């Protein structure tokens with residue numbers, strides 16, 4: 106069975122293709138259109154479909170639209186109610202519903218040959234839940250979904266057993282932990298539905314001064330749901346103007362809300378464990394990208410294992426909708442073993458791109474050693490290898506890499522990316538060395554979805570990778586599954602004694618992550634990167650613009 110999943114309703118439009126239960130392709134529209142987050146998160150943008158990523162998914166599998174059995178759309182307008190009836194004040198919300206209702210015909214226009222009757226609406230939170238419970242390498246799990254909103258809820262708690270979901274609780278709007286967090290994001294001068302991770306990073310600089318007051322108005326209700334309506338934030342601090350300064354009361358507010366979010370999520374997870382007795386918790390929804398909260402759930406609840414969908418935000422609902430539709434049709438369950446589900450190019454195609462750009466390059470037999478030499482000499486590496494990542498994290502396919510031992514490298518990478526200096530960069534660590542250096546979170550941690558404590562004797566050895574609170578959002582790298590990258594880190598360790606490099610996503614200010622070779626070359630041409638690695642090929646800055654270092 107051939108199922109194309111489509112997310113187009115709120116933000117982060119994306120497409121995913123599942124064939125006979127296997128995840129063939131998944132990608133976010135922004136990586137193709139080069140427009141961050143694909144579109145603005147407003148109701149009047151709901152008509153826009155992820156046309157480029159949909160078409161690429163089909164091309165990747167050699168399918169035509171007419172070959173599809175189902176197009177699974179991750180929102181069901183029949184479940185929604187007028188915004189006012191749900192306690193939301195959005196004068197354009199009805200447009201979103203209208204566009205969703207017409208989506209089958211929009212899709213048939215965008216994908217000529219598709220029968221609009223093959224479009225199936227999948228409830229938004231069922232799609233999120235499936236992206237976790239059906240994609241995880243576990244036949245059964247408790248599943249927890251939290252986001253800003255779906256049709257008329259902001260949460261789902263349930264249980265997956267052999268591909269079937271039982272919903273145990275769901276919190277209806279206007280109560281929404283995601284919307285509360287988004288409203289604080291906006292109050293702190295950041296872009297809502299986009300910059301929530303900045304609030305999480307800023308929280309580390311504050312004190313939980315307002316936590317007690319937030320506990321009175323935001324709390325789990327003991328029945329699997331919660332009370333959470335956005336407070337008037339001006340009660341504690343005026344709106345922040347994003348003028349480059351940060352800290353003070355605004356950081357305290359971020360800290361207070363972050364801690365309250367963590368507490369309520371832990372309460373919800375406790376409830377779900379009590380109800381299900383399951384060993385494994387799977388999670389999705391934008392809130393599951395809060396890696397600080399994820400680690401607290403892992404540490405403080407009775408679940409032995411927590412698996413979070415790497416594309417936990419709305420992009421992941423394209424995959425989840427396809428998986429949910431397949432499960433409904435009794436397709437065999439599929440397991441997601443990697444987030445590298447996007448585009449890739451063969452080695453000879455990459456060489457052709459470099460020749461077309463008239464860029465001198467080499468294809469050395471000892472690539473790992475040469476890259477490690479540059480890293481050890483404090484160079485910044487643009488790393489482009491294999492299929493691009495599905496989800497917001499760079500996981501060693503489209504990454505910027507640097508030396509973790511130089512504290513100034515945090516500022517240097519943030520400058521390359523034109524972003525705030527309170528933002529941390531993350532360590533990649535060889536899997537077998539991870540528990541020597543890090544504690545307090547699950548290992549392996551291949552998707553950067555948890556924070557770990559950096560052990561005290563290592564904090565000074567890898568200062569660029571350590572956040573102000575002594576934590577780090579790690580990615581474990583297994584050389585058996587990522588041999589090229591693993592080989593570089595092993596070679597770097599031989600030179601420095603550090604089995605760690607720092608990693609941040611391969612993009613410059615305000616742009617989506619690099620996806621294709623042209624994006625990589627454009628970044629290399631516009632950012633102070635010393636070495637570009639494209640598959641097995643190396644391009645040196647010095648070789649291009651000056652003499653080779655003697």
Ligand SMILES: [Fe+2]
Nearest residue numbers: 252254391419
């Ligand atoms: Fe969502």
